[in-house]
Amino acid sequence: MSWVAAVARLRARREPGVLVTVATVRGHAPRRAGAKLVVGRTETWGSIGGGNIEAVAIDRARELNGAPDPEPELMEFALNDKVTGRHGVQCCGGAVTVLLEPLPVVQAVAVFGVGHVGLELARILARHHLDLHLIDTRPDMLTEERLGVLADAVAQIHVHHTPLLPEEVLTELPPGTHVLIMTHDHAEDAALCDAALRTAGLGSIGLIGSSAKWARFRQRLAVEGGHDAAAIDRIKTPIGVAGITGKEPATIAVSVAADLLRTFEQDRQWEVPDTVAEVPHAPVAGLTA
Numbered sequence: 001m002s003w004v005a006a007v008a009r010l011r012a013r014r015e016p017g018v019l020v021t022v023a024t025v026r027g028h029a030p031r032r033a034g035a036k037l038v039v040g041r042t043e044t045w046g047s048i049g050g051g052n053i054e055a056v057a058i059d060r061a062r063e064l065n066g067a068p069d070p071e072p073e074l075m076e077f078a079l080n081d082k083v084t085g086r087h088g089v090q091c092c093g094g095a096v097t098v099l100l101e102p103l104p105v106v107q108a109v110a111v112f113g114v115g116h117v118g119l120e121l122a123r124i125l126a127r128h129h130l131d132l133h134l135i136d137t138r139p140d141m142l143t144e145e146r147l148g149v150l151a152d153a154v155a156q157i158h159v160h161h162t163p164l165l166p167e168e169v170l171t172e173l174p175p176g177t178h179v180l181i182m183t184h185d186h187a188e189d190a191a192l193c194d195a196a197l198r199t200a201g202l203g204s205i206g207l208i209g210s211s212a213k214w215a216r217f218r219q220r221l222a223v224e225g226g227h228d229a230a231a232i233d234r235i236k237t238p239i240g241v242a243g244i245t246g247k248e249p250a251t252i253a254v255s256v257a258a259d260l261l262r263t264f265e266q267d268r269q270w271e272v273p274d275t276v277a278e279v280p281h282a283p284v285a286g287l288t289a
Helices: 003-013 051-065 116-125 146-150 166-172 186-198 211-223 249-270
Strands: 017-026 036-039 044-046 073-078 095-103 107-112 130-136 156-161 178-181 205-207
Touching: 003 017, 003 036, 003 044, 003 095, 017 051, 036 051, 051 073, 051 095, 107 116, 107 166, 107 186, 107 249, 116 130, 116 146, 116 249, 130 166, 146 156, 156 166, 166 186, 178 186, 178 249, 186 205, 186 211, 205 249
Parallel strands: 107 130, 107 178, 130 156, 178 205
Antiparallel strands: 017 036, 017 095, 036 044, 073 095
């Protein structure tokens, strides 16, 4: 499997990884500069030459996979018989520098309703490195011509046309997906709110609309849906940054996007694992980091 396909596999699994690249080679070494290795939690793809270099790089990559907000780093290896590495001796006679680039799990967002506000929101979110799911029951909202403004997107965009039951898409979304409900139909919004509260593993849930709309929805979710107050409080409404009161679709979209980006930052703060592997500060024989 190519390293590009391996990175894509990790992204689809929503699994963190590290891309390991031979950055520089001086003298003799197992692989040339540019050789790549992808390290997941339990699997690896590709090779940077095997032996001590590869084993130490995998060890360090696994530490980065378990660390909060890891940064890229360089590792240097001397390949001679005077240096004993953690996993043995490599005496090719040269020196190698290896670059480790963390591949974090990207955020995922699902926008239910790609009307005026939904499309403006998609245009903003598409400029970010995330998985963006666009869902609508109306085929004319999802035509290639209308979504052409997203052609240069940084995000990976997934379009779902669901003419009958858009809530079925909720079970197909990646774990942790942030859901924004802004369809053209209040009945559709209500069904999505109910289904979202019944779907395990979602991120935040946001609903566009007025306080009067939410009062009706809240009562219906409690009485007809059987949800308790704590569950219903998972739904945030109104969405967007408080104090921005403009009604134009672009203004609302900017406000909602800004609030969502703030949620992303909060997610990063809470992603610190209970136990983080200690990062060695003293250099290992044959290795400086």
